[in-house]
Amino acid sequence: MAQPLIQVHDLAQSFADRTIFSHVNFSIPQGAMVSLVGANGSGKTTLTRILLGILKPTSGTVQTDGGGHLTVGYVPQFRNLDRDYPLSVRSFVQLNQIARPWPWHTAAEKRALTHILTETRLTGLAKTPLGMTSGGEKQRAYLAQALVNDPRLLILDEPTASLDVAVKHELIGLVRELNQKQGLTVLFVTHDLPMAREYTDRYLLLQGGQMTTGPASALRDDLIAD
Numbered sequence: 747m748a749q750p751l752i753q754v755h756d757l758a759q760s761f762a763d764r765t766i767f768s769h770v771n772f773s774i775p776q777g778a779m780v781s782l783v784g785a786n787g788s789g790k791t792t793l794t795r796i797l798l799g800i801l802k803p804t805s806g807t808v809q810t811d812g813g814g815h816l817t818v819g820y821v822p823q824f825r826n827l828d829r830d831y832p833l834s835v836r837s838f839v840q841l842n843q844i845a846r847p848w849p850w851h852t853a854a855e856k857r858a859l860t861h862i863l864t865e866t867r868l869t870g871l872a873k874t875p876l877g878m879t880s881g882g883e884k885q886r887a888y889l890a891q892a893l894v895n896d897p898r899l900l901i902l903d904e905p906t907a908s909l910d911v912a913v914k915h916e917l918i919g920l921v922r923e924l925n926q927k928q929g930l931t932v933l934f935v936t937h938d939l940p941m942a943r944e945y946t947d948r949y950l951l952l953q954g955g956q957m958t959t960g961p962a963s964a965l966r967d968d969l970i971a972d
């Protein structure tokens with residue numbers, strides 16, 4: 747078993763006097779692709795915010811590999827952008843590189859940008875305004891933006907909601923390829939159990955304030971009752 751990248755001990759979150767979850771324990775091994783599933787309101791976003799470091803849990807700990815800083819890339823749920831959105835695909839991806847006065851980017855950053863545009867199959871669209879691209883291309887641009895800093899963990903937060911079937915398989919298939927070829931560790935938050943079964947190694951299920959885990963192949967459709 748690979749070393750855990752993240753180890754969560756006895757995590758609990760309450761808002762006012764309402765407990766969202768408690769006694770949550772799990773680890774995410776380096777290089778694994780893990781799904782986080784659960785009904786609406788079960789606490790998936792809340793847990794994700796804790797992992798991103800933007801919400802302090804009520805109790806419990808999140809330890810990262812080596813105890814140090816963990817770089818995380820984040821791909822949000824698909825939302826269409828105005829057709830007038832002015833940035834090119836390339837500039838949009840560059841937004842996640844550290845801004846500094848002209849000349850903005852080092853040679854290494856430019857190489858990283860070219861590399862990630864290739865990996866996400868966006869090279870031919872680099873100069874196209876992002877607002878003019880398709881839904882799948884926009885999500886690939888968000889993916890490229892999340893990955894351009896070479897994060898150790900990629901969190902996909904229901905990234906395929908409202909994308910059509912072929913496009914969602916293309917996106918998650920691409921992420922799975924990066925996971926398998928490059929050892930990228932991925933947390934895929936989704937409502938879509940068939941996608942979780944097909945593309946991830948293990949599942950984390952939040953239900954009734956508790957977490958259970960298992961191999962993704964054991965995810966049954968009746969595990970989640972909305």
Ligand SMILES: Nc1ncnc2c1ncn2[C@@H]1O[C@H](COP(=O)(O)OP(=O)(O)OP(=O)(O)O)[C@@H](O)[C@H]1O
Binds near residue numbers: 785786787788791793
């Ligand atoms: N800051 C907050 N203050 C109070 N309640 C909150 C806060 N954030 C989330 N909640 C509540 O916590 C519960 C879990 O919400 P969360 O968004 O984490 O669920 P989820 O599993 O991501 O749901 P969905 O699948 O619908 O996105 C909800 O009942 C929500 O209203």
